[in-house]
Amino acid sequence: QEVQEPEPITRYKQYLRFKTAHPNPNYTAPVSFLLTQAQSIGIQSKILEFVPNKLLLLLTWPGSNPSLPSILFNSHLDSVPAEPDKWAHPPFSAFHSPETGQIFARGAQDDKCISMQYLEAIRNLKLTKKFQPIRTIHVSYVPDEEIGAADGMAKFVESEEFRELNVGFVMDEGQASTNDDFRVFYADRAPWNLKIKAVGVPGHGSRMFDNSAMENLMKSVEMITRFRDTQFDLVKAGKAANSEVISVNPVYLKAGTPSPTGFVMNMQPSEAEAGFNIRLPPTADPDLLRKRIAEEWAPSMRNMTYEIIQLGPLRDYKGRPLMTLTNDSNPWWSVFKQAITAAGGKLAKPEILASTTDARFMRELGIPTLGFSPMSNTPILLHDHNEHLKDTVYLRGIEIYESVVSSLSSFVEASQ
Ligand SMILES: CSCC[C@H](NC=O)C(=O)O
Ligand SMILES: [Zn+2]
Numbered sequence: 001q002e003v004q005e006p007e008p009i010t011r012y013k014q015y016l017r018f019k020t021a022h023p024n025p026n027y028t029a030p031v032s033f034l035l036t037q038a039q040s041i042g043i044q045s046k047i048l049e050f051v052p053n054k055l056l057l058l059l060t061w062p063g064s065n066p067s068l069p070s071i072l073f074n075s076h077l078d079s080v081p082a083e084p085d086k087w088a089h090p091p092f093s094a095f096h097s098p099e100t101g102q103i104f105a106r107g108a109q110d111d112k113c114i115s116m117q118y119l120e121a122i123r124n125l126k127l128t129k130k131f132q133p134i135r136t137i138h139v140s141y142v143p144d145e146e147i148g149a150a151d152g153m154a155k156f157v158e159s160e161e162f163r164e165l166n167v168g169f170v171m172d173e174g175q176a177s178t179n180d181d182f183r184v185f186y187a188d189r190a191p192w193n194l195k196i197k198a199v200g201v202p203g204h205g206s207r208m209f210d211n212s213a214m215e216n217l218m219k220s221v222e223m224i225t226r227f228r229d230t231q232f233d234l235v236k237a238g239k240a241a242n243s244e245v246i247s248v249n250p251v252y253l254k255a256g257t258p259s260p261t262g263f264v265m266n267m268q269p270s271e272a273e274a275g276f277n278i279r280l281p282p283t284a285d286p287d288l289l290r291k292r293i294a295e296e297w298a299p300s301m302r303n304m305t306y307e308i309i310q311l312g313p314l315r316d317y318k319g320r321p322l323m324t325l326t327n328d329s330n331p332w333w334s335v336f337k338q339a340i341t342a343a344g345g346k347l348a349k350p351e352i353l354a355s356t357t358d359a360r361f362m363r364e365l366g367i368p369t370l371g372f373s374p375m376s377n378t379p380i381l382l383h384d385h386n387e388h389l390k391d392t393v394y395l396r397g398i399e400i401y402e403s404v405v406s407s408l409s410s411f412v413e414a415s416q
């Protein structure tokens with residue numbers, strides 16, 4: 001006997017089928033789909049385009065007291081690439097297993113689930129429950145989160161359009177939890193790209209001499225590896241979470257002169273380079289790390305040069321670390337926590353996110369922002385093969401957001 005599929009599941013699967021993977025994400029099709037959804041719910045919409053073809057969709061459900069700071073629910077439109085050969089089902093097919101209820105797609109967890117759950121929650125509140133928000137609710141769909149957001153959220157937060165929203169509190173993406181509790185994130189780690197470059201004495205591949213570029217680079221790599229071990233040891237010893245230490249991971253090596261003799265590797269190169277992905281928790285001292293890089297990892301003494309590329313802000317406009325308070329001094333936190341409890345959910349201890357999201361741009365403005373994706377009892381599959389989410393978990397998430405949206409938009413006591 002055929003059971004009718006719930007409409008939210010059908011819509012989620014439709015949304016999962018848009019090919020939003022980098023390097024060529026389709027933004028027009030998902031934006032027009034979301035726009036149609038917004039129209040069917042009867043909320044306002046506006047397409048912004050700060051950079052050509054980098055579409056940003058902004059939806060608005062006006063509150064009865066529009067003078068109060070608004071609530072923003074953010075998610076990103078883009079996805080990381082997928083390797084179809086390594087998936088059990090094509091990554092943009094949204095294959096739905098009749099046995100397990102799992103829905104497979106790139107973006108199923110990161111973060112197309114929340115993109116659609118926000119809308120389903122608003123649909124239910126507005127059309128079925130006839131709920132009327134007090135604070136205005138905005139929903140944003142931004143491009144390019146996965147590639148650093150320079151043409152996405154970074155542009156949006158600097159715009160007049162954003163300023164006019166008068167945002168008081170933001171919800172952005174989080175991560176799946178493998179147990180019953182929902183995870184919530186009060187900070188991200190800040191991303192640095194570090195390039196170190198060595199120059200040195202070139203020469204015949206058979207010679208032993210001091211100060212070759214490779215020797216200089218390898219010395220630095222060893223030093224960096226030792227630092228990495230100190231951080232990783234803290235994690236292994238259970239003294240810190242992964243996201244609470246500085247991670248430094250080598251991501252490329254570039255050196256070597258093509259051999260003129262074809263197959264004999266007999267050139268010792270005069271230049272060598274390595275690249276590292278660094279993530280700094282908000283508690284880390286960036287100046288200390290800068291000093292370490294300058295003095296130990298790429299010292300001019302060894303003819304090394306380096307470049308630190310920082311992607312996004314490190315501190316807020318008042319010079320404070322980018323962290324949202326998760327205690328009762330932050331009334332938004334209390335309302336959020338209460339909303340989860342009211343929906344029968346349980347929150348894990350608030351965490352720092354190991355990776356990086358667009359939340360940092362709102363925190364930079366001093367706007368309290370929590371990372372949250374209501375996925376419990378779910379394997380963490382963001383950026384992984386066979387990314388999927390169970391239909392029941394997805395539907396439960398809609399109920400959770402109904403509670404969160406209605407609570408936050410009804411909250412008027414403080415911080416007006
Ligand atoms: C360097 S900004 C890129 C942001 C990206 N976000 C999700 O994976 C990340 O690498 O964490
Ligand atoms: Zn994401």
Ligand SMILES: [Zn+2]
Nearest residue numbers: 080110146382
């Ligand atoms: Zn991602």
